[in-house]
Amino acid sequence: MKRIKAACLYQTIHFQLKDGISTEFNRKQVRQEYESYKAHLEQTRTQYKIVEEAQQPDGSLIIRIKKQNNSQPVGDYLD
Numbered sequence: 264m265k266r267i268k269a270a271c272l273y274q275t276i277h278f279q280l281k282d283g284i285s286t287e288f289n290r291k292q293v294r295q296e297y298e299s300y301k302a303h304l305e306q307t308r309t310q311y312k313i314v315e316e317a318q319q320p321d322g323s324l325i326i327r328i329k330k331q332n333n334s335q336p337v338g339d340y341l342d
Contacts, residue, residue: 269338271329273314276300278324290322297324304330312341 278297280289304311311330318324331337 267335269340270332270335271337271340272332273327273329275325275327278326280321280323286322293322293324297326310337310341 278293278300280286280293284292309331311328313326313328315327316324317326329340
């Protein structure tokens, strides 16, 4: 019989700008969407660690994140 001891997802997420909206407002929306994403992770008690956060020249945002998969234990993945 096998059991999962630890599991973790490693994702790259691109929060992109929306077309047809002014640049400054668009950047605020990207930041707001990112903050909302983090708040959702906190609300659902998903363990996570943001490895890298890179603001792009066009105002979009790319993050690399390690996060818990479902309710599996994460072991030392987030250390």
